[in-house]
Amino acid sequence: MSTTQPLVSVRGLINRFGDQVVHENLDLDIQRGEITAIVGGSGTGKSVLLRSIVGLHQPNAGDIRIFGRSLTTLSAEERSAQEQRFGILFQRGALFTSLTVLENTALPLMEHAGLPRSDAGYLARMKLALVGLPPNACDKYPDELSGGMIKRAALARALALDPEILFLDEPTAGLDPIAAAAFDQLTLTLRDALGLTVFLVTHDLDTLYSICDRVAVLANKQVLVTDNIETVANTDNPWIREYFHGPRGRAARKAAEKLKEKS
Numbered sequence: 360m361s362t363t364q365p366l367v368s369v370r371g372l373i374n375r376f377g378d379q380v381v382h383e384n385l386d387l388d389i390q391r392g393e394i395t396a397i398v399g400g401s402g403t404g405k406s407v408l409l410r411s412i413v414g415l416h417q418p419n420a421g422d423i424r425i426f427g428r429s430l431t432t433l434s435a436e437e438r439s440a441q442e443q444r445f446g447i448l449f450q451r452g453a454l455f456t457s458l459t460v461l462e463n464t465a466l467p468l469m470e471h472a473g474l475p476r477s478d479a480g481y482l483a484r485m486k487l488a489l490v491g492l493p494p495n496a497c498d499k500y501p502d503e504l505s506g507g508m509i510k511r512a513a514l515a516r517a518l519a520l521d522p523e524i525l526f527l528d529e530p531t532a533g534l535d536p537i538a539a540a541a542f543d544q545l546t547l548t549l550r551d552a553l554g555l556t557v558f559l560v561t562h563d564l565d566t567l568y569s570i571c572d573r574v575a576v577l578a579n580k581q582v583l584v585t586d587n588i589e590t591v592a593n594t595d596n597p598w599i600r601e602y603f604h605g606p607r608g609r610a611a612r613k614a615a616e617k618l619k620e621k622s
């Protein structure tokens with residue numbers, strides 16, 4: 360485990376909806392420069408955790424520190440400034456359907472960075488090229504794109520303000536295996552090239568094996584373990600056994616081993 364100060368530190372997080380307790384004294388650290396994934400059964404609270412960290416959900420209790428500052432101590436202005444250091448990719452992309460891909464990507468640059476339309480458009484084209492979209496995708500509307508292209512466009516928008524940390528909610532969900540693997544590699548390349556920290560929610564075992572430095576398992580309302588995938592997969596827990604050592608888990612592990620042998 361790293362001894363440097365984590366970029367994100369969650370302590371004693373409690374989230375409830377009515378009688379339903381989703382998180383109970385949950386702790387989690389996200390280390391700078393790493394790709395950390397959170398996994399867990401359906402409904403265990405992965406998305407609520409992500410939403411709590413990025414400030415879209417107000418937890419019932421607990422302390423969330425990002426860049427060394429506790430969210431509760433920030434003024435509205437400081438919080439807004441901090442949010443501009445995040446890039447967020449929502450599960451379905453969340454692009455504005457009435458705007459083109461270029462306009463979607465340029466929007467944060469005009470709204471938050473105050474750039475004139477022409478400069479925002481220039482930078483947006485650079486971000487769209489960075490995520491591997493061809494120039495002719497710029498003028499398309501989201502419903503004219505494939506699932507993989509929508510994810511890339513949404514990623515370009517998430518990168519518009521040069522964030523330090525990228526939050527991805529199920530980035531490969533709904534993609535075919537080839538597009539999913541390409542998106543994983545893009546995430547890895549961007550992390551390396553831009554020095555990003557990445558936190559992602561996923562069910563995709565291939566993503567875990569191919570690009571994640573650390574995997575956190577959410578079970579019984581807490582983070583049960585956070586470690587490299589080998590250590591996590593060998594942790595004694597019924598859900599971990601079923602997930603990592605079932606047929607899909609074994610296949611993902613073999614595929615990752617083959618890839619390593621080739622490289």
Ligand SMILES: Nc1ncnc2c1ncn2[C@@H]1O[C@H](COP(=O)(O)OP(=O)(O)OP(=O)(O)O)[C@@H](O)[C@H]1O
Nearest residue numbers: 376379381399400401402403404405406407408560
């Ligand atoms: N706004 C809300 N109001 C009431 N209940 C909510 C709300 N948001 C989430 N929940 C509940 O909290 C629990 C955790 O939801 P969450 O979406 O975080 O699960 P998840 O682990 O991301 O699931 P999945 O893997 O299926 O996407 C679920 O039981 C969900 O119904």
